[in-house]
Amino acid sequence: MxxxxxxxxxxxxxxxxxxxxxxxxGQIPQNFGKKLKRDTVSLEEMKQIxxxxxxxxxQSFILSDGEKIxxxxxxxx
Numbered sequence: 757m758x759x760x761x762x763x764x765x766x767x768x769x770x771x772x773x774x775x776x777x778x779x780x781x782g783q784i785p786q787n788f789g790k791k792l793k794r795d796t797v798s799l800e801e802m803k804q805i806x807x808x809x810x811x812x813x814x815q816s817f818i819l820s821d822g823e824k825i826x827x828x829x830x831x832x833x
Contacts, residue, residue, distance in 0.1 A: 760792040763805065770809055780808040803829040 757765075767777055778788035781804045791797050797805075799815065806813035806829040816826035 758795050759797050759802070760795045763792060763797065766805070766809060766811070770811075772809075777805065777808070781805060799827055803827075 763777070764774065767774055774789060774792065775785035778785040781788075781801065791801075802813050802815070813829045814826060815828070816824045818824055
């Protein structure tokens, strides 16, 4: 699944428009829409989206020994 598809599905499940999401992360809806079209949303933007939507975002590489190299918006407690 493409990043843009993930974002659209998240918005659908959270009952929020793409335009409203863009405003919540401090972007102009038209520019954010173009990013979705090009599928060029950055890792930092994905973390921002997760924060404003109140969800956890994880992205990781899993090595052959099981070790994870992970990017997440989750705060370390």
